[in-house]
Amino acid sequence: MNKLNFRPLLAGAGALTLGLFAVGGVQAANLPANCSQPNPTIGVSLPNTVNPYYIAMQDSFKKHGAELGYTINMAIANDSDPNQLSQIDAFVQQGVCAVVLNAVDSGPGAAMVKALNDAGIPVFTVNVIVDDKALKAQGASFIQYVGPDQVAGGKQIGDQAIKDLGSTAKIVAGFVGDPDQIPTNQRDSGFKQALSVDPNATVVETVNSKVDPNVSLQVASDMLQGHPDINVIWADTGPGAVGSLQAIQQAGKADSVKLYAFCAADTALTSTYAACAAQEPADYARIALDNLKKYLAGQDVPHEVLQPTKMFVNGQKPGPGEVG
Amino acid sequence: MTSPSLRPTPATGVKRRLPEEAGIFLVLLVVVIVLSFLSPNFRTVSNGFNLLVNGTVIAFLALGQTFVLLTGGIDLSTGANIGMTGVIVALLMAWGLPWPIASLLGLCAATALGLVNGVLTHFLRIPAFIATFSTQGVAIAIPLIITGATSISVLDRGFAWIGQGRVLGVPTPVVLVIIAAVVAGVFLRMTRLGVHIYALGGNRAAARLAGVDVARTTLFVYAVSGFCGGMGGLIATSRLMVGFPATGSGNELFYSIAAAVVGGVSLFGGVGTVLGAMIGAVLIAAVSNGMNVINVQSYWQSLVIGVIILLGVTFDTYRRSSSVRQLLRRGPARGAASKPPAAASRNRVEPGNSA
Numbered sequence: 001m002n003k004l005n006f007r008p009l010l011a012g013a014g015a016l017t018l019g020l021f022a023v024g025g026v027q028a029a030n031l032p033a034n035c036s037q038p039n040p041t042i043g044v045s046l047p048n049t050v051n052p053y054y055i056a057m058q059d060s061f062k063k064h065g066a067e068l069g070y071t072i073n074m075a076i077a078n079d080s081d082p083n084q085l086s087q088i089d090a091f092v093q094q095g096v097c098a099v100v101l102n103a104v105d106s107g108p109g110a111a112m113v114k115a116l117n118d119a120g121i122p123v124f125t126v127n128v129i130v131d132d133k134a135l136k137a138q139g140a141s142f143i144q145y146v147g148p149d150q151v152a153g154g155k156q157i158g159d160q161a162i163k164d165l166g167s168t169a170k171i172v173a174g175f176v177g178d179p180d181q182i183p184t185n186q187r188d189s190g191f192k193q194a195l196s197v198d199p200n201a202t203v204v205e206t207v208n209s210k211v212d213p214n215v216s217l218q219v220a221s222d223m224l225q226g227h228p229d230i231n232v233i234w235a236d237t238g239p240g241a242v243g244s245l246q247a248i249q250q251a252g253k254a255d256s257v258k259l260y261a262f263c264a265a266d267t268a269l270t271s272t273y274a275a276c277a278a279q280e281p282a283d284y285a286r287i288a289l290d291n292l293k294k295y296l297a298g299q300d301v302p303h304e305v306l307q308p309t310k311m312f313v314n315g316q317k318p319g320p321g322e323v324g
Numbered sequence: 325m326t327s328p329s330l331r332p333t334p335a336t337g338v339k340r341r342l343p344e345e346a347g348i349f350l351v352l353l354v355v356v357i358v359l360s361f362l363s364p365n366f367r368t369v370s371n372g373f374n375l376l377v378n379g380t381v382i383a384f385l386a387l388g389q390t391f392v393l394l395t396g397g398i399d400l401s402t403g404a405n406i407g408m409t410g411v412i413v414a415l416l417m418a419w420g421l422p423w424p425i426a427s428l429l430g431l432c433a434a435t436a437l438g439l440v441n442g443v444l445t446h447f448l449r450i451p452a453f454i455a456t457f458s459t460q461g462v463a464i465a466i467p468l469i470i471t472g473a474t475s476i477s478v479l480d481r482g483f484a485w486i487g488q489g490r491v492l493g494v495p496t497p498v499v500l501v502i503i504a505a506v507v508a509g510v511f512l513r514m515t516r517l518g519v520h521i522y523a524l525g526g527n528r529a530a531a532r533l534a535g536v537d538v539a540r541t542t543l544f545v546y547a548v549s550g551f552c553g554g555m556g557g558l559i560a561t562s563r564l565m566v567g568f569p570a571t572g573s574g575n576e577l578f579y580s581i582a583a584a585v586v587g588g589v590s591l592f593g594g595v596g597t598v599l600g601a602m603i604g605a606v607l608i609a610a611v612s613n614g615m616n617v618i619n620v621q622s623y624w625q626s627l628v629i630g631v632i633i634l635l636g637v638t639f640d641t642y643r644r645s646s647s648v649r650q651l652l653r654r655g656p657a658r659g660a661a662s663k664p665p666a667a668a669s670r671n672r673v674e675p676g677n678s679a
Contacts, residue, residue, distance in 0.1 A: 050570045208622035214571045218378040222616030225371040
């Protein structure tokens with residue numbers, strides 16, 4: 001009896017297996033089944049609802065999502081990366097059509113994008129750019145980023161400081177920042193870039209406001225004590241601006257120190273609080289959903305949408321939803 | 325401000341020892357000297373006031389925490405109380421109430437939160453850690469729900485006196501802390517309820533058998549802690565002139581406990597003084613201020629504060645255990661005869677008998 005020739009069988013089985021994997025790959029590249037529903041479900045993941053910035057964003061997602069016929073599933077991570085990851089996993093279990101992610105932190109955000117990629121769910125990111133190196137390391141990618149141009153925002157206000165004080169003025173600047181976050185560091189770099197045209201400008205210290213007005217009041221007061229020659233404070237968040245302004249006033253330096261910042265909510269600009277840049281989080285949510293709709297309809301969307309910040313100067317006041 | 329029954333006197337034949345707070349005071353002194361050496365801007369009077377004002381919120385929280393810790397409890401809601409009180413007061417002023425009335429009502433709300441903690445802990449027998457952790461969540465949520473996470477500006481300039489005013493050249497918040505600390509210290513030292521607080525933390529079962537009203541004492545200490553959290557809220561809001569819902573949700577709680585513990589207040593109850601807790605609060609304020617003044621990068625600041633707290637507690641623990649060893653060397657009979665029962669419980673090192 002001739003031996004059975006297994007080669008054609010093995011080849012056939014291999015081809016079948018590859019074919020099955022290939023079919024799986026095609027399916028993963030397709031849109032999730034939920035997108036074919038009359039009201040597709042969009043998962044939206046935000047860091048917190050303590051900051052007015054995210055409240056404005058949340059409201060816009062809900063309002064504009066309803067206008068576009070989407071069911072919005074909102075998840076709030078309470079500023080915890082593990083929380084956010086588990087909420088993303090829940091979106092995967094729910095089989096949502098797409099996810100809009102505002103990562104709590106830039107680096108850990110890559111793991112969330114990866115989890116959604118693995119499930120074949122399209123990911124749009126807003127406000128916090130997910131770390132490119134981490135994305136590459138994990139082989140993950142998102143469809144689009146929508147957010148403020150942080151560097152340009154910082155530079156815009158730095159340019160205004162140079163315009164106010166002069167391009168050769170002696171500027172001794174102190175930063176009330178949040179050095180743990182990429183977006184705020186980008187704002188700082190933009191502000192520094194603007195100051196670099198002035199050979200007499202120096203940055204003497206950066207303190208951590210922890211995006212809390214009470215903490216920023218304390219650290220800005222300390223900084224003014226440590227460097228009595230500071231004549232410019234740069235606060236890279238709205239809550240940082242609130243505390244810094246009080247620190248300047250309580251130190252009796254309203255005439256000698258100017259504050260440049262990302263805008264504090266509901267605070268008018270004065271000769272001391274000289275200029276601020278406002279973001280428009282409601283707009284970012286609207287743009288992300290509009291582009292998501294285009295993407296689901298098969299149209300191309302740009303990989304990055306950087307929105308300019310809006311500047312306010314002495315005598316003006318940011319409107320509702322225009323915050324730092 | 326050590327409890328009177330706990331301090332050995334020459335009449336008993338025991339040699340007078342250094343005050344319990346001497347160790348941590350020495351640490352504070354070293355820190356101040358080193359920082360003064362590193363920066364001339366640190367050793368100015370204006371910076372002295374600045375660091376004290378910045379430390380007042382922590383000092384108030386630590387004061388309230390001391391009362392609770394002395395009974396063997398803990399209050400995790402005290403940081404959240406800052407934001408809750410601040411928003412309530414700002415809201416009441418926005419509705420047109422004069423600032424003194426708004427402040428009083430805010431303090432009532434803060435004290436009520438403390439009373440709820442006491443009720444949960446004593447009557448429902450929920451462990452303090454869980455009860456106050458839960459009310460912390462409630463206290464964080466209330467201002468967010470009320471305001472939708474937006475800040476409320478305070479327009480009544482009179483309110484600024486609490487956080488930004490001066491009394492005879494001394495910042496008002498510092499004066500308020502000093503008054504509160506003196507009153508609290510005298511209260512714990514001189515009154516029956518004060519001694520009951522120590523007794524409850526020293527040995528709850530024995531205290532109850534000795535006639536201590538456990539319910540009243542427990543409710544009282546949590547109410548004091550709530551009140552102190554409310555004072556912290558008033559000061560923070562008055563300094564910012566904004567009721568900000570998330571204020572106090574950062575390191576305030578941790579620092580308040582650390583200040584009390586560094587100052588010698590035992591986490592297991594029955595041991596510690598208001599003076600020690602206040603020195604602990606000033607130590608934390610001095611380190612925080614000093615690092616900003618001498619320009620230490622923020623990444624290093626938590627590390628430095630953590631290490632200093634650790635060194636302070638280690639130093640203090642070693643000093644206390646040395647005292648216990650000396651006491652044991654003298655012999656149990658003599659030691660027992662020379663001290664009242666409460667004194668024996670004061671120097672114990674095992675944590676288990678305060679439940």
